[in-house]
Amino acid sequence: xxxxxxxxxxxxxxxxxxxxxxxxxxxxxxxxxxxxxxxxxxxxxxxxxxxxxxxxxxxxxxxxxxxxxxxxxxxxxxxxxxxxxxxxxxxxxxxxxxxxxxxxxxxxxxxxxxxxxxxxxx
Numbered sequence: 001x002x003x004x005x006x007x008x009x010x011x012x013x014x015x016x017x018x019x020x021x022x023x024x025x026x027x028x029x030x031x032x033x034x035x036x037x038x039x040x041x042x043x044x045x046x047x048x049x050x051x052x053x054x055x056x057x058x059x060x061x062x063x064x065x066x067x068x069x070x071x072x073x074x075x076x077x078x079x080x081x082x083x084x085x086x087x088x089x090x091x092x093x094x095x096x097x098x099x100x101x102x103x104x105x106x107x108x109x110x111x112x113x114x115x116x117x118x119x120x121x122x
Contacts, residue, residue, distance in 0.1 A: 009053050011060040017075060018068065020057050023049055027068060028075045030057055 010021045018027040025047040033043045044054045061068050104112075 009050075009056045011057060017071065018060075020049065020053050023047065023053060025049060025053075025057075027057055027061055028072055030054070031061065031068075031072050 007022070011018050011027065012021055013019070016024075016026055019025065020027070029047055030043060033046065038046075040054065040058075043049075044051065047054075049057070
């Protein structure tokens with residue numbers, strides 16, 4: 001993905017947070033990968049960034065460290081809250097499915113097999 005020569009690469013605020021112009025990558029994506037100790041080349045290729053986009057993003061983080069770090073912590077908290085919500089929701093759903101599941105007795109299973117055997121032989 002390349003930007004036109006007259007477009008300057010910037011960091012903009014979108015509904016997804018601080019985003020690198022010309023890409024869908026956020027600064028939080030970069031920060032996640034940096035905190036996981038991935039090399040810059042891996043980060044650049046994983047997020048489909050140009051060298052210039054990555055350079056601008058890293059410079060922005062460095063120049064605005066406290067604000068970006070505060071926002072990053074809020075993003076992490078929101079991610080965790082969403083994760084916990086869906087974990088709880090799934091647990092409740094699986095419990096409801098389990099409680100409505102009919103437990104078949106051995107006799108039920110045998111009668112079903114006999115019924116199937118007679119329908120096959122007809």
